[in-house]
Amino acid sequence: MNTQELARKIRIDAVHMTSRGGSSHVGAILSMADIVAVLYGSVMNIDPADPRKADRDRFLLSKGHAGAGVYAALAEVGFFPVENLRTHYQDGSKLSGHVSHKGIPGVEFSTGSLGHGLPVGTGMAYSAKLRGAGHRVFVLLGDGECDEGSNWESILFAAHHQLDNLVAIVDFNKIQSLASVSETLALEPFADKWRSFGWHVEEVDGHDHAKLRERLETSAPGKPTCVLAHTTKGKGVSFMEDSVLWHYRSPQGEELAAALQELKEVA
Amino acid sequence: MRDEFIERLTRMAEADPRIVLITGDLGFGVLDDFRERFPKQFINAGVAEQSMTGLATGLALEGHVVFTYSIANFVFMRCLEQIRNDAAYHDCNVNVVSIGGGFSYGALGISHHATEDLAIMRSLPGLTVVAPGDKWEAAEATEALATQPGTSFLRLDKSAAENTQQPGEQFELGKIRQLREGDDCTLVATGGILGEALAAAEELKSKGCHCRVLSVHTLKPLDVEVLVRAARETGGLLTIEEHTVEGGLGSAVAENLMEAGVMPRHFQRIGLRNTFSSVVGSQQYLRSQYGMDRAAIVAAVEAMPSTKVAIAA
Numbered sequence: 001m002n003t004q005e006l007a008r009k010i011r012i013d014a015v016h017m018t019s020r021g022g023s024s025h026v027g028a029i030l031s032m033a034d035i036v037a038v039l040y041g042s043v044m045n046i047d048p049a050d051p052r053k054a055d056r057d058r059f060l061l062s063k064g065h066a067g068a069g070v071y072a073a074l075a076e077v078g079f080f081p082v083e084n085l086r087t088h089y090q091d092g093s094k095l096s097g098h099v100s101h102k103g104i105p106g107v108e109f110s111t112g113s114l115g116h117g118l119p120v121g122t123g124m125a126y127s128a129k130l131r132g133a134g135h136r137v138f139v140l141l142g143d144g145e146c147d148e149g150s151n152w153e154s155i156l157f158a159a160h161h162q163l164d165n166l167v168a169i170v171d172f173n174k175i176q177s178l179a180s181v182s183e184t185l186a187l188e189p190f191a192d193k194w195r196s197f198g199w200h201v202e203e204v205d206g207h208d209h210a211k212l213r214e215r216l217e218t219s220a221p222g223k224p225t226c227v228l229a230h231t232t233k234g235k236g237v238s239f240m241e242d243s244v245l246w247h248y249r250s251p252q253g254e255e256l257a258a259a260l261q262e263l264k265e266v267a
Numbered sequence: 268m269r270d271e272f273i274e275r276l277t278r279m280a281e282a283d284p285r286i287v288l289i290t291g292d293l294g295f296g297v298l299d300d301f302r303e304r305f306p307k308q309f310i311n312a313g314v315a316e317q318s319m320t321g322l323a324t325g326l327a328l329e330g331h332v333v334f335t336y337s338i339a340n341f342v343f344m345r346c347l348e349q350i351r352n353d354a355a356y357h358d359c360n361v362n363v364v365s366i367g368g369g370f371s372y373g374a375l376g377i378s379h380h381a382t383e384d385l386a387i388m389r390s391l392p393g394l395t396v397v398a399p400g401d402k403w404e405a406a407e408a409t410e411a412l413a414t415q416p417g418t419s420f421l422r423l424d425k426s427a428a429e430n431t432q433q434p435g436e437q438f439e440l441g442k443i444r445q446l447r448e449g450d451d452c453t454l455v456a457t458g459g460i461l462g463e464a465l466a467a468a469e470e471l472k473s474k475g476c477h478c479r480v481l482s483v484h485t486l487k488p489l490d491v492e493v494l495v496r497a498a499r500e501t502g503g504l505l506t507i508e509e510h511t512v513e514g515g516l517g518s519a520v521a522e523n524l525m526e527a528g529v530m531p532r533h534f535q536r537i538g539l540r541n542t543f544s545s546v547v548g549s550q551q552y553l554r555s556q557y558g559m560d561r562a563a564i565v566a567a568v569e570a571m572p573s574t575k576v577a578i579a580a
Contacts, residue, residue, distance in 0.1 A: 101357070108328075109328070109353075109357070110352070110356060110357065111352075112352070113348055113352055115317070116321060116348075116349065116352060116353055118321070119317060119318045119320070119321020119322055119324075119325070119349070119353075120321045120322075120324045120325040120328070120353055121325060122318070122321065122322055122325060123321060123322040123323060123324060123325015123326040123327075123328070123329070124325040124326075124328060124329055125325075126310070126322065126325065126326065127325065127326050127329035127330075127331060128329070130307055131329075149317070150317035150318060150321065150349075153313070153315035153317055153318030154315075154318045154321065154322075156313065156315070156318075157312065157313065157315065157318055157322065
């Protein structure tokens with residue numbers, strides 16, 4: 001499956017999952033769907049038949065509220081049956097609203113509280129360096145999540161220890177929980193902040209698969225890489241795009257039908 | 268206890284390259300030898316406990332056996348969520364080592380008084396919570412915690428009881444050690460304050476009161492059987508902890524005895540009662556201020572209805 005098709009499936013799965021569960025965060029999932037599709041469909045060395053193989057690339061979703069998008073990606077590339085996605089958010093399911101590793105092949109790390117993924121990914125990257133292992137560690141963060149101080153502790157640490165096997169990707173859609181990032185706690189000049197902390201920074205259109213692939217495969221010797229992926233929250237469903245509302249609202253009825261219609265029409 | 272911890276960890280690191288020690292920029296003069304001998308097994312995370320604990324989890328997920336190290340509350344309180352969500356939920360072999368339990372850093376003020384740690388750590392699912400009473404227990408616990416899977420909390424006190432190891436005795440996590448025989452009452456202690464309990468028992472013996480003394484080095488999982496026996500066989504139980512009485516040793520003992528359907532003839536918790544200490548003083552001074560030193564323990568035992576008889580006789 002090419003990454004465009006994978007992204008489309010992740011979006012459709014996510015709309016179904018958040019509708020069925022009456023759950024939030026569909027906008028956050030649509031925002032990162034292309035990034036996740038390019039990682040799982042092209043960039044990362046992973047094997048659904050051997051989810052724990054030693055030389056796999058590691059992926060940690062730090063913005064755990066978008067976990068349905070990772071479950072969808074894992075199912076679509078073959079880590080577990082796509083039908084299992086129907087249990088998301090339901091009583092007795094293993095697929096919780098925030099991503100959890102328990103009983104889910106392919107999920108590296110459970111999150112939900114923001115600011116946890118990067119420190120742990122830093123530990124994994126440090127371990128790979130210690131052991132001379134060649135795999136890479138990808139951590140996907142939200143932009144609002146960058147308010148958390150724990151990230152900045154790890155940003156210092158990873159640069160100091162020259163963890164060039166670590167890639168932090170920021171899903172930079174400029175909207176956080178209650179309002180825009182610029183109205184909440186301004187991050188700009190965001191790229192300069194990462195650079196000044198000693199990171200190599202790549203800025204990219206977070207919906208352009210060819211460019212994402214190129215940037216995610218880039219590394220700079222002796223420096224961890226930050227990929228600032230400029231995205232649109234709710235990408236792919238016109239009425240969800242750039243809207244705080246769809247951080248929370250669950251698509252139902254006519255909205256569900258309209259969303260699916262738009263996503264299915266994508267070539 | 269700190270020296271015994273690092274001495275044992277150094278030996279372990281030599282034999283096992285998986286061992287990694289991460290400090291939150293503390294341990295001046297104490298960790299130098301370890302750092303020089305095992306540079307690949309030593310990390311200074313900087314003054315950044317959240318990052319330190321996440322880092323520890325990442326390393327543990329890759330198969331390392333990790334110890335995080337800082338003083339008093341710093342090693343667990345700000346980064347409690349990392350201990351809970353990251354290390355414990357992922358069943359990681361991360362061992363959180365707090366240097367300076369209770370009033371160890373008494374004169375430094377309340378920021379440095381670790382007096383709620385046991386209650387907080389005990390509430391986390393799956394954690395092993397250990398507060399050694401003497402240096403031997405501290406060294407043995409260090410090794411035992413690394414050997415078992417899962418996350419742990421190790422509280423190391425500045426004070427320690429005199430070495431209590433019996434000839435040939437093997438240390439076992441989760442097993443209460445009975446250090447003195449006696450049926451008049453039982454002194455149940457955790458941490459370095461065990462020394463006060465043993466001193467009190469000696470003084471009470473000279474007054475004709477024979478106290479059983481138990482070292483509860485492992486607060487979780489708790490060795491309930493030994494406590495049940497003590498409740499049945501002796502005149503009462505006195506729990507002794509350099510810690511709030513809410514949620515720590517006293518609570519753990521009471522909860523478990525109630526559930527076992529055993530009511531001691533007398534029960535009293537010695538510890539801090541809903542107080543932050545703003546008094547300045549050494550560990551010994553603060554123990555005396557807050558009624559948890561030898562003299563306070565002796566007085567509490569003498570006031571127990573069941574022991575009055577023993578002492579009078």
